[in-house]
Amino acid sequence: MIGFALIIFIGSQLLALPAASSTGTRTAWIDALFTATSATCVTGLVTLDTGTHYSTFGQIVILLLIQIGGLGFMTMATLFAFFLKRRISLKERLILQESLNQSSIEGIVRLVRRVVFYALSIEAAGAILFTCRFLYDMSPGRAAYFGVFHAISFFNNAGFDLMGNFSGLTGYVGDPFVNIVTMLLIILGGLGFIVLSDLTDLRRSRRLSLHSKVVLGMTGILILFGAFVVFIFEYSNAYTMGNLGLGEKILAAFLQSVSPRTAGVNTLDLASLRQATQFFLVVLMFIGASPGSTGGGIKTTTYAALLGAVYAMIRGKEDVVLFRYRLSQERVYKALTVTLMALALVMIATMILSATEDHQFLEILFEVTSAFGTVGLSMGLTLQLTLAGKIIIILLMFIGRLGPLTMGYALGPKPGRVLYRHAEGKIIIG
Template sequence: MLRKWGRSIVASPPRILVLGFAAIILSGAGLLMLPFSHVQEETPRFIDTLFTATSATCVTGLVVVDTGTYWTTAGQLIIIAMIQIGGLGFMTMATLFALMLKRRISLRERLVLQEAFNQTSIEGIIRLVRKVVVYALSIELAGAILFSIRFMFDMPAGKAIYKGVFHAVSFFNNAGFDTMGNYRSLTDYVGDPLVNIVTMLLIILGGLGFVVLSDLVEIRKPGRKLSLHSKVVLSMSGFLILFGAVIIFIFEYTNTNTFASLPFGEKVLAAFTQSVSPRTAGVNSVDLAGLRQSTQFFIVILMFIGASPGSTGGGIKTTTFTALIGAMIAMIRGKEDVVLFRYRLAQERVYKALTITLFAFGLVMIASMILSTTEDHRFLMILFEVTSAFGTVGLSIGLTAKLTLAGKIIIILMMFIGRLGPLTLSYALGPRKGRVLYRHAEGKIIIG
């Protein structure tokens, strides 16, 4: 009986993903408590190491202690290892090692990979894993080289290379962790074109999703065309980046706390950086606490939408948002079908987009209400923090370091749910769905 119950707990791919991420987080939290991981002599509190490990594994970037000054080099290497595993997915890393050892990948493992990458079938899933690793390491290497060259003008070569590698891995995986010290992020490089452009490219490439990257690489082959998924991701991502930059530029142009003192070119660069970053990266080149409230709320919206499926980012995803916009337009025009790029979306996809959005919105609202009780701060600051955690963004306007114990636990849960996805978690914890043998009679209610 117990053996059967134990098998049922870990039988489904969603449950394996939940347990796998939880194991990595607990292991990382334990390693960060060891003396070689932290600068101070006293052992850090477990809640703080758990918060850091969750933030790293869930590629978020929210921190309760400063990464650059609190953790030793060994501690920072543990953090960056968790970021890499969390960004690519622990099943991707496990599959990579299995392939290196020439071990056969079982059907169950393929099903878990299918769940991890949000694929509709297991066909070609191992080829996708190989591509994921090659693309990720290649992009991170290129980013590390460019960062290292730039940082060598400001610091010794060894330190520059270390920071270059750390930030390339962190930014590509949309984690937002930095080692600049004193929570500065990239504020010292607000007007630096190379640092900002490389950062934005790493974030964008990490947030598009590996399926889209594969499509872009193979588009040069004869007869290959972009899939509908890639077209939707690229068009919506481009729109959100451009639209976000324009809105932030307008709202902050005369703000003396952020853009007012910057030359015009640096204003444009900062606006684009802050438009790209809320797509789950957690990097800031200006003081976010100094932003106008209208800008902060707009960033909350961008964080809620997030990156794209199968990527290193979180949020409800660009495809979900596109499906909802398409459904709204179809309803306004009196059409039955949601049509994107001359393709009709199945009704099931629209229902799933609606379910994910309402589920996510409910989680963010409930967590915000709870934190409004446990934390004595402005509601917008609380909403910003909760949305940042759910979207695995990592941007903060100053609340994270001031969180109470209850507040830290809530944010930890939001980061965990945001990384796995609310539907994956609900499937993992909920009962298995059986076959429906009947349908209820159709009824009508008045809508609107």
């Protein structure tokens, strides 16, 4: 937690410098802090346009913050230790285990090497593909710069772009190449490095872990179902998809389904979406990506565990079973705790912002969920936030990236030894 806070503080100081601004003037510190938090927490919400307000120096600072935030503070610290040829201590291995959501420290350093290798390889491939496409629209140097920036931003599910005027990728709504490359980068970044490692070893091991099966299954279901819902609700909306061809509508529906999984990229004007679509995107943003990934939210595995628990209760079964494996009671409790803490956080923040900001309730709920899920999608509220509103969104992005449970562990009292157990009691449920 301290590591992330330190990176954000350093980033905010750099972004506040006159050299970081395209006009050569100092950026207000609260806006620099907001941008640094958004970049480090790979969110994408901005109070100033990245493409026009910041200079090349400022944009590179943002890019470095995205890379550090996406890989994780502990992963980057371990990477520096490799370069310095320093031995990784047991304590550091235990922290890495928690940082990467692993069940043991066995092979944790090897996994860190893989994380860095996968990230850099996928980002390099994305940068080459984007550069080839942008060569048709701009000079070679600018195309290469845009290609690298957007590949790193989209793979890390950050959602920052350089297109200018807060337009996102709306200019490429019908471009299949840009849409498909963007979606692949977002999905690969959101699956999690553990799943990518499993998929790489699939030819040798010939089996996937339960975690990978659940992540891949839930990701596929959410993307397909999300695209179907967006396509149905927005098909005839003249302000979004109504004037697009069938192929463009399908592309737009899929990208708007993939993006709320914490990426923050949009090809449609979100403020013009129907309210039903906007609320559905709130649900997708709340669920988020998968554990050990560059994304946020309560995570796909948490949602799967909750669905499994509901199904087991309805069927009158004691065990929660996924893919013929029984989940321990501890895992179900953890999923329930994460979800309730996240719900409470979103509800409290929405109530406070409803008092400080003069906007519609759905706009505020959308922005709050986007910040907590480190998504970065916005209906325009972020640009009009008051000082109090900016501070609340900054805190939400920070907590959302670390996870409410991690914050609870870090700030809460350490549990002592349990000396007794209470007698069992009964209450009526439902």
